[in-house]
Amino acid sequence: MNRETAEADAQAATPMRNFSLLLSPTPRGARLARLLATEQLRSWELPLQPAEHIVAELASNAVTHGRVPGRDFRLTLYVVGDTLRIEVTDTxxxxxxxVQEAAPDGESGRGLLLVGALADRWGVAHGPAPRKTVWAEVTIGPTGSRPVPSRSLAARPDA
Structure with a gap:
């Protein structure tokens, strides 16, 4: 079996998983998004971190900045291969x-900075009107654990 065939067989054997639901655009809906995402990841035997924090930030942003009374927001989780994709769609x-500069003593304004620090990639997809989807992707290892970054740490001068 050649390498390309073995890789294709491995990808075909890896199931695509998804989870999606509508939630009310309220603080309670944002909390529920985090709790339900955590339970879904646990049932898939995937690590809860950093996904739990990413879901919390994106859901909170949908409720705070993307809220339209009477219109729900959608949380979607996809796992394809070694990638977990988190999507939050609002109207x-x-x-x-x-990403904004938060005041040093401010209590908010750091959500997307946190998402950027925790996710491997993130962005925004437009539409269909009047919607937008903010997404983030996290690479997970074959056993469900997040791989250790290959960045080397510089030795501290006092070490």
């Missing part, structure tokens, strides 16, 4: 997220 496509 305020006219209000795109952006």
């Amino acid at each position: 305020r496509g006219d209000r795109l997220p952006y």
Whole structure:
């Protein structure tokens, strides 16, 4: 068996998993998104971190900045191969997220900085109108654990 065939067979044997639900655009809905995502990841035997924090931030942003009364937001989790994709879709496509400088003593404004630090990739997908989807991807290892980054740490001068 050649390498390409073996890789294709391994990918075909890896099931694609997904989980999706609508939640109310309220603080309770954001908390429920985090709790349900955590339980779903646990049932898939995947690590809870950093996904739990990413879901919490994206759901909170959907409730705070993407809320339209009477319109729910959607949480979706996909696992394909070694990638977990987290998506939160709201109905305020006219209000795109952006990373902002938070005041040092501010109590908010750091959510997307946190998402950027925890996720391997993140972005925004437009539509269909009036929606937008903010997504983040995290690479997970074959056993469900997140691989250790290959970055080397510089030796401390006092060590």
